[in-house]
Amino acid sequence: MKLWYFSIIDLSLMDCRKDACMVVFLSGCNMRCIYCQNYPDLLKRMEIGVEELVQMAKNNWAIGCVKFSGGEPTLQREGLLEACRRLNDESIGVGIDTNGTAPQVIEELAKIGLFEASVDFKAPRSKYIDVTGLDAYDLVIDTIEILNDYNVDYEVRTTVALPMLTEDDLMNMANELRRLDVPLWTIQSFIPTNYTPRRLRTPETKWLEEVANRVREEYGLNVRVRALASHVAIRGS
């Protein structure tokens, strides 16, 4: 069984909330987010066998988890499920960053055993297609509900690029996340790259913190702010 990837980081202390991890950035994505940092990298395709990947993880004494990111990892369903099975066999945790468009694959992974997950919640329903190019809002909600049903340790993540998302948008999204009883919502600032449109701006950390405080006060959500300087190594979001 093979997987196609565009990058592997042998050791990251930032991409898994619970342990040091190896990060595997799988190729391809079904979205076209306006702020994507990874174009055109995620279109590259290098091949690795699942067994080779498992051996790499076993030989990497520093990690407790392999985090699949991308791109959108669930597009490679069969290889991903096989990798998840084999890594669980070796007592190595499996994490996933997903855009939430494949709830059935997330359910299959959860049945095998997921160490942790991060689900993108990119925009309110009214802006979802504009931001991502895909009519997938309800699929993302289904994915969150499945993670709840299977008691997976997960967070929901939102990347904030101005003027694309407003404070009202974030409050509307918070209301939806309260209804879903999500354990953690991370709002993070957009990182400009050579690929992203110049009209997009990075929000000030102070503004994000003010919105987060409002969300905590009005909705009681567990929300954290990840500012530009503290997550420059995070990809796939």
Ligand code: SF4
């Ligand atoms: S931001 Fe994530 S979901 Fe969006 S296009 Fe890039 S890799 Fe795909």
